Structures are given as structure tokens and as C-alpha cells.
Amino acid sequence: MEIGGQHPASSCSKEHQKIYRDWFALADSDGDGRITGPDAIKFFAMSSLPRADLKQVWAIADSKRLGYLGFGEFITAMQLVSLAQAGNEISQDSLQREDLISFNPPVMEGLDAQLAKSKHLAKRVDQDMDGFPQAQGPSTNHWFNSKSSKKVVLMFFRFILFVELNYYMCH
CATH class of the missing domain: 1.10.238.10 (EF-hand)
Incomplete structure (x- = not known):
């Protein structure tokens, strides 16, 4: 329905x-x-x-x-x-x-600040990751197909953002 x-x-x-x-x-x-x-x-x-x-x-x-x-x-x-x-x-x-x-989207108090923080953190994670080699050995290629590996990477970044957002909100 x-x-x-x-x-x-x-x-x-x-x-x-x-x-x-x-x-x-x-x-x-x-x-x-x-x-x-x-x-x-x-x-x-x-x-x-x-x-x-x-x-x-x-x-x-x-x-x-x-x-x-x-x-x-x-x-x-x-x-x-x-x-x-x-x-x-x-x-x-x-x-x-x-x-x-x-109708415009609703007014959500404090949302703009949270979005700005999350985008700043996402940019920072991307910049940090650029400095590290992204090697993946051939033996791990069979662990994930391309879709699931993208999901794992995306979930990892979301987890990192979540942890950092909680840290910044609490401090």
C-alpha cells in the first residue's frame, strides 16, 4: 500500500x-x-x-x-x-x-550546523584517506563483489563520521 x-x-x-x-x-x-x-x-x-x-x-x-x-x-x-x-x-x-x-522543507533547529559539521568531517576523512596507499591484495578480491565492497566502504565512512560527530557534539 x-x-x-x-x-x-x-x-x-x-x-x-x-x-x-x-x-x-x-x-x-x-x-x-x-x-x-x-x-x-x-x-x-x-x-x-x-x-x-x-x-x-x-x-x-x-x-x-x-x-x-x-x-x-x-x-x-x-x-x-x-x-x-x-x-x-x-x-x-x-x-x-x-x-x-x-511547500518548502520544514524548519529544523540546529540542522544546518550538524550538516556543516558532517560535510566538514567527510571532507577531512577524504583528505586524510588520500595520503594513505589504497592497496588491496589479490587474495581479498573474492571477499566482496563490487557492490558489497562499496557498501562496506560507505558504511565505514558513515561510522567514522558518526563517531566524530558524537565526539564533537560532546566536547
Whole structure:
């Protein structure tokens, strides 16, 4: 059952999808492509909406009751947050609004600073990695196919970013 009978991205501009992709990557603390309850609680709290509204957002966005949000469901959640911040009702029917695409992404307190930190850390990790040889012996080539090796590398970098972000936030 798809939300509103259409893919959430179809009611979202390409520009907003790019913004949401960055936000999703930041909110997805373990880099598994899912926003779990604990991730959502921390991330959605930046909207300053009441907890009851955020529960409603989650219930509608996680319409399949999987206990997590993929990227499409995350877009839906962000659109609902935008609607709520503008004083509109949060309901399944809200997703049918013809003007939904015209709503700006929600205002998320402190998000810009977190994004700037994560991009700074990502750049720093990339620069640090350039100074090291990237040799991989022929005996390890059979361990991963190209897709899984990219996932492992990506998960490693996300883990490093997560650790460094937590360090900087705590100090």
C-alpha cells in the first residue's frame, strides 16, 4: 500500500529531494538506509513540533508498520512536518493536497550546523584517506563483489563520521 496512491517523491521537487537526501543521510545514524524510531526521535525533535504531532507524522509515514522509514517514507514525513509547521492538519488526506509540492522543507533547529559539521568531517576523512596507499591484495578480491565492497566502504565512512560527530557534539 503506497501512501496517497503515488510515490512520495512524485509530490516533491528535485531540489527538495536533494535536501531530503542530505537530511536522510544525517538522520540515518548507522548508515543502513533506514530511519528507526530512535533516529527519528532525535531528528524530528528539531522541528519543534509537539510530540503528539510527531507521533502522527510517524504513523502516517510508516503506513506499512515496518518500524522504520526508508527514503520515500522520510520524504512523506518531512512533507507532513512542513504542513504541521504551517498550521495545517496532519492526516493521510493531507498528502493528497495539490499544493503539497509548493511547500518548502520544514524548519529544523540546529540542522544546518550538524550538516556543516558532517560535510566538514567527510571532507577531512577524504583528505586524510588520500595520503594513505589504497592497496588491496589479490587474495581479498573474492571477499566482496563490487557492490558489497562499496557498501562496506560507505558504511565505514558513515561510522567514522558518526563517531566524530558524537565526539564533537560532546566536547
